Amino acid sequence: MKDIMNAPFLVEMIRTVTNMYAHGWDERNGGNVSLLLEADEVGAYLDTRQAIRTIPTGFSAPELEGKSFLVTGTGKYFKNVQYDPSGNLGIVRLTDGGEKAELLWGFSDGGQFTSEFPAHMMSHVARLKTDPDNRVVMHCHPANLLAMTYVHSLDEREFTRTLWQMCTECIVVFPDGVNVLPWMLCGTNEIGMATAEKMTTARLVVWSQHGIYGAGKNLDETFGLIETAEKAAEIYMKIAHLPRLHTISDEAMHQLEAHFGVKAREGYLN
Numbered sequence: 019m020k021d022i023m024n025a026p027f028l029v030e031m032i033r034t035v036t037n038m039y040a041h042g043w044d045e046r047n048g049g050n051v052s053l054l055l056e057a058d059e060v061g062a063y064l065d066t067r068q069a070i071r072t073i074p075t076g077f078s079a080p081e082l083e084g085k086s087f088l089v090t091g092t093g094k095y096f097k098n099v100q101y102d103p104s105g106n107l108g109i110v111r112l113t114d115g116g117e118k119a120e121l122l123w124g125f126s127d128g129g130q131f132t133s134e135f136p137a138h139m140m141s142h143v144a145r146l147k148t149d150p151d152n153r154v155v156m157h158c159h160p161a162n163l164l165a166m167t168y169v170h171s172l173d174e175r176e177f178t179r180t181l182w183q184m185c186t187e188c189i190v191v192f193p194d195g196v197n198v199l200p201w202m203l204c205g206t207n208e209i210g211m212a213t214a215e216k217m218t219t220a221r222l223v224v225w226s227q228h229g230i231y232g233a234g235k236n237l238d239e240t241f242g243l244i245e246t247a248e249k250a251a252e253i254y255m256k257i258a259h260l261p262r263l264h265t266i267s268d269e270a271m272h273q274l275e276a277h278f279g280v281k282a283r284e285g286y287l288n
């Protein structure tokens with residue numbers, strides 16, 4: 019059995035959450051990340067016949083039966099993950115139609131997965147239907163995206179168009195745009211189902227006055243997706259109160275579509 023501390027998926031997770039903390043996206047215990055693991059990836063590092071303990075999930079997700087996830091722990095601080103990976107992270111395998119999670123590694127102080135586990139698992143189900151290569155769901159609290167939800171319309175087309183107008187590459191990085199949920203109580207199955215529903219049409223879902231969810235094929239790509247949207251929101255918050263003399267026109271957006279071979283969300287460009 020290989021040493022799990024050298025597993026690329028674990029090393030990459032530690033680096034990613036450390037970087038998220040460094041970006042100021044994850045104050046205190048803010049944020050959570052889940053990464054879908056392949057069965058043989060897990061089997062190379064862990065004896066998967068034996069569960070350490072079984073944790074009820076409080077929801078059902080038959081689509082994820084037997085699937086394993088590396089996930090951040092509830093109440094844990096991203097800044098501490100690099101110093102104590104097995105205390106702050108865990109690997110769980112879903113059983114009983116997703117109603118139970120078998121702990122295979124981690125949460126060594128008796129802890130469990132993030133309070134946003136329903137939103138993560140339901141989002142994985144939704145994204146896998148659209149993109150079978152999706153592996154990551156990431157949640158954090160980037161200041162400028164959050165700030166935008168206080169002063170900008172929450173209409174998804176308007177919110178997306180504003181972000182696309184803030185940096186040339188935005189439409190290339192997230193041509194599917196950004197979906198937006200109104201303020202809702204976090205940590206519940208309800209916000210989980212609402213997030214998953216929004217994830218069917220976009221890889222970014224804003225939780226108004228709270229944060230953002232991103233989904234992608236790997237940790238790097240998902241981090242980059244949120245990073246790009248947050249950069250755009252930062253520029254918006256720098257200029258929103260100033261007279262706007264210039265912008266990226268819809269005509270320019272169409273040029274970007276053609277040049278980079280992307281298709282903007284239907285109906286979002288004039």
Ligand code: 2HA
Pocket residue numbers: 047048049050093133134157204205
């Ligand atoms: O506590 O970010 O949404 C972690 C969170 C909850």
Ligand code: ZN
Pocket residue numbers: 048049157158159204228229
């Ligand atoms: Zn949060």
